[in-house]
Amino acid sequence: MPHQPAEVALAVKRLQHRHHRALSKALAPLGLSLVQWDVLRHLNRNPDASLHDLAVLTFQTDQSFGTLATRMADRGLVERLPGPGRPVRHRLTDEGERLRAAGQELVDGVVQASFQHLSATQIEQLGALLDVVLATDPTA
Structure with a gap:
């Protein structure tokens, strides 16, 4: 049975939700x-980024x-200049x-555990397909 776009979209959302739960648990300590x-992460990639x-x-x-x-500045994690x-x-401090x-x-x-059942080729294919879908919306 072919995958319907709505089902694929829901699967993407479910995977995102699974990642959020697992990542929140992993980062809590x-x-x-x-x-x-x-x-x-974004400040590491974009030093001196603006608030917006x-x-x-x-x-x-x-x-x-x-x-x-x-709050993060009060904790000493970032500097606001x-x-x-x-x-x-x-x-970043x-x-x-x-x-x-x-x-x-x-x-x-x-993330590695989440994708462990996919081959490197399948991960590359999934990434390429998501790039195609996301490229249609410049705000994504």
Whole structure:
């Protein structure tokens, strides 16, 4: 029986939900939520990113991200620095980088376990298919 697009979309959502649960559990001993680790990951990839850019990358509103960034700065995980003009820029602290790296190892383990029944070729095919689907929406 061929897969219907709605069923495939639901399967993607179920996999995402499974990953969220497993990643939240794996990151908890580090004192990080998945959302906090995601911020650290994006800051590692985008040093000096603005509040708005980080909000977009982490699927949050500017207001909710501002609250999260303030809490993370209070914990010593990120620095909030004035940028040129109005934007506030963000950077990882040494502690934020340490937790990001530790979290990355945990995340890699969860994701590898999730895809362990796929061959390298199948993972590449899945990634390529998702690239095609996501390319049709420039905001994705």
